[in-house]
Amino acid sequence: MSGPGNTFRAFGEEARRQALIADIRNKGPIYTAWLTRASIEGDISAISAEHGLHPALARLLPALGAFGEAEDARSFYEALLNAIPVGAETGELARQTLLLAWTDPVYGRARMVAPGPVRDACEGVVALVKQSVEQAVDKKAWRSARATLAAVRHDDPAAEKATDLVMSLGWDLDQAPGAAHDVISAWAAAVNLEADASDEDCFTAEESATFETEMNKVNEEAMDSLAQGQSVESIGVEDFMAEVEKLWRADPVRHALKQRSVARRERSNAKVAAWRGSIQRRMLDLAQATLVAETTAINPAEPVGLHDRQQL
Numbered sequence: 001m002s003g004p005g006n007t008f009r010a011f012g013e014e015a016r017r018q019a020l021i022a023d024i025r026n027k028g029p030i031y032t033a034w035l036t037r038a039s040i041e042g043d044i045s046a047i048s049a050e051h052g053l054h055p056a057l058a059r060l061l062p063a064l065g066a067f068g069e070a071e072d073a074r075s076f077y078e079a080l081l082n083a084i085p086v087g088a089e090t091g092e093l094a095r096q097t098l099l100l101a102w103t104d105p106v107y108g109r110a111r112m113v114a115p116g117p118v119r120d121a122c123e124g125v126v127a128l129v130k131q132s133v134e135q136a137v138d139k140k141a142w143r144s145a146r147a148t149l150a151a152v153r154h155d156d157p158a159a160e161k162a163t164d165l166v167m168s169l170g171w172d173l174d175q176a177p178g179a180a181h182d183v184i185s186a187w188a189a190a191v192n193l194e195a196d197a198s199d200e201d202c203f204t205a206e207e208s209a210t211f212e213t214e215m216n217k218v219n220e221e222a223m224d225s226l227a228q229g230q231s232v233e234s235i236g237v238e239d240f241m242a243e244v245e246k247l248w249r250a251d252p253v254r255h256a257l258k259q260r261s262v263a264r265r266e267r268s269n270a271k272v273a274a275w276r277g278s279i280q281r282r283m284l285d286l287a288q289a290t291l292v293a294e295t296t297a298i299n300p301a302e303p304v305g306l307h308d309r310q311q312l
Contacts, residue, residue: 010052010088017081020051027068035061035077036068038180039162053084055095055177063184064097064280070273076280083287094180095133095175096286100103100279101165102126107164107275109190118156118163121149125170146170161190188272195271199264211261214254218247245300 011017023030034044037142039062047058061080063075084090093160102110102122113119125145146167153163168182196202203211226235248255 008048008052008054008089008091010084010090011086012052014086016051017084017086021078021081024074024081027074031068031074034058035065035073037062039067052090054091054094056098056180057090059177060094060097060180063181063188064276064283066188066276070276072079072277076284079284080280080287083284084291087123088291090291091173091291092133093283093287094177095129096290097279097283098169098173098180098183099126099129099133100282101169101183104279104282105176107187107191107278108221109165110189112162113159114156116156117152118149118159121145122163122166124148125166129169132172136174139175142170142172161186161193164216165190175293190278191275192268192272195268196264198271201260201264201265203260203264207257211257214257218244218254221247 011020020030022028024035030037030047033042034047039059044058045055047053061077062068065076068074094188100108102108103126105111110119112120113122128141131137149163149167149170153160155168156163165183165186168179168186170177173180222240223232223235225247226239226243230289248258259278
């Protein structure tokens with residue numbers, strides 16, 4: 001089925017798709033403007049205007065690829081773009097992917113909200129997202145669902161992060177495509193917090209305070225040391241980081257604390273990467289299940305191979 005947003009049709013032609021993939025593979029100008037942190041404040045409307053991707057999908061993808069900071073991001077983007085048939089309407093894919101933030105059995109926020117008024121309000125928002133996959137939802141319905149959730153969101157403090165995410169879900173993506181970025185970013189932040197909280201070597205409150213104090217002290221000492229031989233404006237990042245590392249190593253006690261912090265961050269990053277990989281795989285599955293089926297239904301006599309998609 002195709003959702004309400006039928007204005008944008010993917011790529012327009014195969015050559016345009018392949019040119020986009022090549023740019024991403026080579027970290028070209030489109031990749032740099034769209035799939036890195038430059039997209040957070042930048043104008044990426046050209047992705048929809050020139051390449052036919054729904055604006056919500058265009059906003060969703062940078063965050064799901066860690067804004068280019070994940071090593072496997074470009075291979076995911078290439079696989080996804082190859083899975084989207086030329087001419088497909090991708091608003092449904094964006095909506096289905098965002099629904100995973102609530103429904104995914106491992107990472108979905110539904111598991112974080114206990115039965116009761118807060119969960120009921122969340123389910124009301126999610127029901128509208130599901131409805132919007134197939135048909136337009138009235139503005140009043142979106143507004144009412146958000147208001148209902150806003151009225152009870154603070155009744156369950158333990159679920160506050162989850163309800164914040166659901167509030168971001170409660171928008172018409174044809175009118176507010178930036179909500180897609182907000183949902184994925186909030187989801188990533190929540191997974192990161194959970195990873196930190198479940199770490200095998202969590203800092204105590206005292207250790208956290210000590211580490212923050214020592215980190216600030218080291219940064220100040222490094223800047224003061226480098227400023228003795230040059231102006232502050234001329235201090236380079238590499239020189240600063242080298243001086244910081246030297247100061248950490250000079251004190252065995254605080255260096256041990258830093259090593260623990262680095263190890264914790266690596267473990268948390270690995271957990272976040274596992275979440276990201278899982279959702280990327282599910283998105284690829286959705287692309288195959290929804291977009292390919294939709295395109296085949298529209299053009300039943302056209303062989304799938306004419307779309308020149310890679311097998312995932």
